[in-house]
Amino acid sequence: MTGRRQPPARAALFITCFNDTMFPQTGRAVVALLERLGVGVEFPLEQTCCGQMHFNTGYADETIPLVRRFVDVFGDSEVVVSPSASCVAMVREYYGRVAQLAGDAGLARAVEELSPRVLELTEFVVDRLGREDVGAFFPRRVTYHPTCHGLRMLRVGDRPLRLLRAVQGIEVIELPEAEECCGFGGTFAVKNADTSIAMLTDKVRTILDTGAEVCVAADNSCLMHIGGALSRQRAGVRTMHIAEILAATADD
């Protein structure tokens, strides 16, 4: 149904500070994917951070200027696309609360008006572009980890899996107990490192059990956590953001 709608000609990319700095290849993949699908990508250079880490750690007051900034930078965009489920969840679920804390009715209105137009990448591709087969080619065994904020806050459901299954040459192996948190949780991984590691150990075990060579997710923060353990264990399994798989073609 949404696929029938005229796909947006342009989209503003909210890369997130984390991807911008640590995972630029994900951003490059998003640009390649969207342009291949006929979407003109804009990248407002004034963007920085959504404030999720501050907000979730208890620094809501420090988040207020970042919410204002986000609204200023993206307020005029028809649609904002981001390759991070948790940052999109921050905008859609908690920006209203931050505006309320700021006691700024104008900001609250601006947030309410903008946040429905802020979409996670797989939501945008499936719902707005109406695409599941994006013409990708990736001849590898992969397993998909649904990250918590995508799963329970955005409710992206099986959109990422539908996109992955349509990739040519790919073998998608179901991850047992997929909906279990990997134990990242932002500052939780540091403040409660032992508990976080106990959760991560179980997640890594299920990933290794699949025999996949790549663990895929729609959030690089969780992937950095999982990948950190895979790297430390020299497990020989890589992590990849879903955008990088969807961007890959037979010509690569």
Place this chain on the structure above:
Amino acid sequence: MTEPHVHVAGVDGAPPFPEAARAALADAQLRHNLGHATHTIRAKRAKVVAELPDWEALREAGRALKERVLRHLDAHLVELEAAVVRAGGTVHWARDADECNRIVGDLVAAHGATEVVKAKSLTTEEIGLNEALAQRGIHAWETDLAQLIIQLSDDTPSHILVPAIHKNREQIRELFARTLADAPADLSDDPRALAETARRHLRRLFLETRVGISGVNFAVAETGTVSVVESEGNGRMCTTLPEVLISVMGIEKVIPTWQDLEVYLQLLPRSSTAERMNPYTSLWTGTTDGDGPRAFHLVLLDNGRTNVLADEIGRQTLNCIRCSACLNVCPVYERTGGHAYGSTYPGPIGAILTPQLTGLAGSLPYASSLCGACYEVCPVKINIPEVLVHLRREEVRREAQAPASWRERVSGEHAAMRALARVFANRRLYEAAQRAGRVGQWPLVRDGRIQHLPGSLAGWTSMRDLPPVPSQSFREWWRQRP
């Protein structure tokens, strides 16, 4: 009038969560027991919840009803009191744990009893009633099987519904053989044999003890009817056989009408024990000649609940019907168990309830990865992650106001977070920080990975590598693309 002194059992002297968790995580037996138990109940709950096509509507009704009750809590409580009195009961109001314990102790003493039988009750755990009674020479016998196990082993509950979830049947066999005089010499760890041993012990107590004490699941304001929901029937023994019944309820347990029970009696058993209907739902209204206790006392307990009520975001915590579904799905609870939470109330609900009752957040609101599984299963839609984040903010504000040395204030998390916020608020600073990170990381990078981080970040690299900051940020690539 003196100020109320809120007390929640277990909180005093409890180590911070990360420290308590570390010990629990190393206990392989505990990890195995908990992992098995939580996964079993989790799967069962999912199955019985899926049977109801209107589950989401029920959850919404459960939430909305509680919200309305809390908005007019004062009126509902006064209505409840009048109805209970009309039906022949007596109502007492307790502002805090001490006052509640004194009221109950006085009532037991007035009836000349030195022993009481107790139905499982979290609220009386919260206020440390057993210990307070013991100080007056009154012995409280726990009659819920799991609660009995806890009492006999001189332990504390680690789960709301299944207090002895951390123990397996061999551990229980050993305990019964050691502590129960009427245990057979050849007691096996067969659940039926264990239950039979407990049953013989308890039957004698039910018949001999003159005062019963219970908690309350629901109290209906319009009729004065009080309800206890349970699985074993031992609770019903406590509420029907003794001459005197004393029920202690948190003030948030009131519901306006009899009809409202319909919603909660569907939500609670499915969420709690994964049953369509719990085996025993006891309902009583005051006293009845020739049937049940001759005297009924209802004690309404605040103990910090009005503080929770005053907080716009935290208030939803009082929706809780103590089902424990959030514990069973929580990846943190599953691994640390309940004792790590240092309170009568463990798990996600404990991490938001205890700090609000006591007014001290401490480490509990951080004992969550914010995965949201708790919110998803909560039958009364308490947005636990939202409240956790709200309490973290309160803790940050409290820390900022606490008299700390200059050094602590500039070296800690606060300084780092404020500095980062300034960086993110300014594009030039942000881009400079990206470059600085790339340059500054060189002492840490070995073979293309970071394996040791300094200071408070060392927890990350204890078991996880970190990728180095790449040589080109996304925005640098974007700016130079043709």
